Every structure is written in C-alpha cells, then in structure tokens.
Amino acid sequence: MLSQLDKEIIRALQEGLPLVSRPFLALAEKLGITEDELLAKVQDFAERGVIRRFGAAVRHQDLGFVSNAMVVWQVPEERIEEVGRLMATFDEVSHCYQRPARPPDWPYNLFTVVHGQTPEDCREIAARLSRASGIASYRLLFSVAELKKSSMKYFVEK
Amino acid sequence: MTLDSLDKQLLNLIQSHLPIVPEPYRKLAETLGTTEEDILARLKRLIESGVIRRLGAIFDSRQVGYSGTLCALKVPAERIKEVAAVINSFPGVTHNYLRDHPYNMWFTLLVESPARLEATLEEIKKRTGIEDILHLPASRIFKIRVNFDLGEDENA
Structure with a gap:
C-alpha cells in the first residue's frame, strides 16, 4: 500500500524532473523531506516496480x-x-x-x-x-x- | 527539430538510464564527454520541441493501484469529433486513436478503482448514446518494451 507521502511523491515526480543541477533537492524541498530521503524513495519505487522506468519518454x-x-x-x-x-x-x-x-x-x-x-x-x-x-x-x-x-x-x- | 549526434546519444542513454543520484545531469555530462550546462540546454530544447514527452519517472499503473482497460466503439464519421470530445474529457483517458476497423475509436482508460472503471464506461455510454463498447482489460502482459513510448506508461 502507498502511504500519503508516497502519493505526494508520485504527484511531484510525475510533473517531470526539474532541469536544475540538483533536481531531487528541488523536489524534496517542496515535499518537506530531505534530498537523501527522496533519492532513497525513488530507488525503492524503482526496485519495487512502482516506477517501471526512470528515464525519458520519447516520441x-x-x-x-x-x-x-x-x-x-x-x-x-x-x-x-x-x-x-x-x-x-x-x-x-x-x-x-x-x-x-x-x-x-x-x-x-x-x-x-x-x-x-x-x-x-x-x-x-x-x-x-x-x-x-x-x-x-x-x-x-x-x-x-x-x-x-x-x-x-x-x-x-x- | 534536427537532432545532432550528441542529442541522439543523450536520448538513447536517458530512455533507460537517468541516474538516480543528487546530480544526474552532471553524471550524464561525464558519460557523454560534455558539460552539465550543455546537457541541461539540450534537454530543455528536446522537451520544448516535444521530442521528450516526459523526463523522470514512468509509473506502473497497477503497482500504483490503478485499474486500466482498453476500449473500442463504433462511431459514425459525422460524430467523431463530438464523441471524441466526450471521451477525451475524462483525465483517465490517456490515449485515443481512430483506427481502420468498424470499431474505429480506441481509447485507454485508467482510474483509481474497478468500480470507477465501470462507472466511467456507463457515463460514456450515457453521454454518447453508444451502448456497444468493447471493454478489453489486459489479463496478461507478455511484454512492454521500455524504449517505445506508445502507451507504455499506461499499462491499461
């Protein structure tokens, strides 16, 4: 089951990774968590298959x-x-x-x-x-x- | 837009491997032998021109807890615009194509629960007056290829 925080992270991530030097830091600040926490969460989502792929969707x-x-x-x-x-x-x-x-x-x-x-x-x-x-x-x-x-x-x- | 050789290398790389590290663009720059600024400028251009549809996480709708299906219906030629407007108004409809078959309108639908799926289809029937909708939820997935974007983030 996804927690409320998980859902907030998904909502933030689906807007696209920001084009700044430290994009995870930028997202983490909006979510009120640390960059490390967000990176760990993204890794975990990728390992569990919640994130099927971390990359670019290309036409x-x-x-x-x-x-x-x-x-x-x-x-x-x-x-x-x-x-x-x-x-x-x-x-x-x-x-x-x-x-x-x-x-x-x-x-x-x-x-x-x-x-x-x-x-x-x-x-x-x-x-x-x-x-x-x-x-x-x-x-x-x-x-x-x-x-x-x-x-x-x-x-x-x- | 025209893609140069570094654009193509960059696209090939990031379709499957965008590094999950604090400075992903710097990492890409090192791999490709350029600067972080160059990578960021290229990505900005590729996103603005629509070559990159989304950068970052592609979710598995099932793992996220959503239910999906593929639907098809027969729409008379003169009603295509109107019926498409009704169907496309649902945010869970992510793809809708006209195809060369009597069932000519094909769309994918993703919603938060199976009950919501049924309710949405009922509403589409009511608002279009078209009762015959093929409802074809995937019962088994043998393959979703990651480096094509055709519906892969939908998993309907």
Missing part, C-alpha cells in the same frame, strides 16, 4: 520509427501462453498483451504493437509473426488519427 515518430500497427490475433486458449511468449521475443514487437475475446464481433484475444519504417514493414512483420506462430487469423489496425495522447497523472482527482 518515437521523431526518431525514425515512423509506422506502427496494432496487430490482433485469434489464438486458441490453450496456446495463448506459448504464442504470447513467442511474439514477445520479436524486437519489432513493443507490446504483447492477452485480452478477452468478445465473440462474435471481436474474436481476437492477443494484442501486439509492431513498429517499422513503413506500413508495408508492419504488414511484413505481422506476416512473419504469423508464420512463426502458426496463427493465421489476425488483423492489422493502423491508426488513422491521434485524438488524444497524454501522460497519466495519478492522484490528482479528488
């Missing part, structure tokens, strides 16, 4: 990964684990999740996001995943418009 479009597609797969229930693990090993796959199928409208139960230079690349990657896994029923969903993209802010709604 990959700006770095040359220009195309991505959500590829959804219809996988027999008994093969989900094996196929999920297999697809996760591909470098071009950034995300691989199992989700419930909602037949008949939505028969797909495994979701991957694949990245390439072009849409054609993404189709080829999907075809390779299909050959490797033997899962023939799949579909690519390209995004045609971004309607919203924002970073999550925790513990701000009351």
Whole structure:
C-alpha cells in the first residue's frame, strides 16, 4: 500500500524532473523531506516496480520509427501462453498483451504493437509473426488519427 | 527539430538510464564527454520541441493501484469529433486513436478503482448514446518494451 507521502511523491515526480543541477533537492524541498530521503524513495519505487522506468519518454515518430500497427490475433486458449511468449521475443514487437475475446464481433484475444519504417514493414512483420506462430487469423489496425495522447497523472482527482 | 549526434546519444542513454543520484545531469555530462550546462540546454530544447514527452519517472499503473482497460466503439464519421470530445474529457483517458476497423475509436482508460472503471464506461455510454463498447482489460502482459513510448506508461 502507498502511504500519503508516497502519493505526494508520485504527484511531484510525475510533473517531470526539474532541469536544475540538483533536481531531487528541488523536489524534496517542496515535499518537506530531505534530498537523501527522496533519492532513497525513488530507488525503492524503482526496485519495487512502482516506477517501471526512470528515464525519458520519447516520441518515437521523431526518431525514425515512423509506422506502427496494432496487430490482433485469434489464438486458441490453450496456446495463448506459448504464442504470447513467442511474439514477445520479436524486437519489432513493443507490446504483447492477452485480452478477452468478445465473440462474435471481436474474436481476437492477443494484442501486439509492431513498429517499422513503413506500413508495408508492419504488414511484413505481422506476416512473419504469423508464420512463426502458426496463427493465421489476425488483423492489422493502423491508426488513422491521434485524438488524444497524454501522460497519466495519478492522484490528482479528488 | 534536427537532432545532432550528441542529442541522439543523450536520448538513447536517458530512455533507460537517468541516474538516480543528487546530480544526474552532471553524471550524464561525464558519460557523454560534455558539460552539465550543455546537457541541461539540450534537454530543455528536446522537451520544448516535444521530442521528450516526459523526463523522470514512468509509473506502473497497477503497482500504483490503478485499474486500466482498453476500449473500442463504433462511431459514425459525422460524430467523431463530438464523441471524441466526450471521451477525451475524462483525465483517465490517456490515449485515443481512430483506427481502420468498424470499431474505429480506441481509447485507454485508467482510474483509481474497478468500480470507477465501470462507472466511467456507463457515463460514456450515457453521454454518447453508444451502448456497444468493447471493454478489453489486459489479463496478461507478455511484454512492454521500455524504449517505445506508445502507451507504455499506461499499462491499461
């Protein structure tokens, strides 16, 4: 369980690390704790997995990964684990999740996001995943418009 | 914006390893053979131009105690703007994309509790009049790759 102080620290950290020489000191002063206490807390969050990653979230479009597609797969229930693990090993796959199928409208139960230079690349990657896994029923969903993209802010709604 | 070779090295480094030390920018400068001032100026530019979306902690929504889901609905072309405005008005909706499928609007939703999740979906149905919403919470995560930002901090 997170304490009240934990939540306050999360609220402060999610505003971004200040661009000053001692950013943890700057945040700690606002929180009324010491720099050492804050550093220890951030380390602890990182070790416990509360912080998945301490780094920069980068817009990959700006770095040359220009195309991505959500590829959804219809996988027999008994093969989900094996196929999920297999697809996760591909470098071009950034995300691989199992989700419930909602037949008949939505028969797909495994979701991957694949990245390439072009849409054609993404189709080829999907075809390779299909050959490797033997899962023939799949579909690519390209995004045609971004309607919203924002970073999550925790513990701000009351 | 144009990235020079040091910008790229810096981005590569800080995507996974921003040092958790009192003077992280000085540490980065030492690693890259430049000055702390140079690193700070570069980061400021990368943040202002939107290349860096967030610097610092990327939280695991589940570990933080939040519940998330991925949802999709069928929105007629002439209602896309209006329906997106309703859906995007919820702060827990962090991503919303139009995709080429009959279920054309796909959004992620993160909220403080499972009850809140249901309540939010009910409100979206009520305010849009669209009853058929696919509700697809992840039951298992095989991979979240850290150096792509596509929804990784959402974990919905």
